Amino acid sequence: MAQIINLRMARKARTRDAAQQQAQASRARHGRTKSERDAAEAETARLDRVVDGAKRERPEDGSN
Template identity: 70%
Template sequence: MAEIINLRMARKAKARSENKAQAQANRAQHGRSKNERKATEAEIARIDRTVEGARRERPTEIAEDEA
């Protein structure tokens, strides 16, 4: 015979587990120290500078040529 369950309790348990998973994701995303955030921002800025320096044509040169 099948086990009888209370659907209200099952629904609440499912919602709690989903909320717990969301909280874990938020902690991973926002739970960093100020130094870690600054280090990440510095790394992104460094990569952006490298990519900008490797461009064949800079956007300002293109705008000047069209004018």
């Protein structure tokens, strides 16, 4: 025989699990120290400069 489950309890457990996953993501995103945030922002800015420096310029006259 199949095991009988209470659908209300299963639904609430599924909702709790989803809420815990979202809370964990929020803690990872917002639960950083100021120095960690500044370091991440500096790294992003550095990567942007590297990418911008590697772009090739197109000729002005329109020929390929």
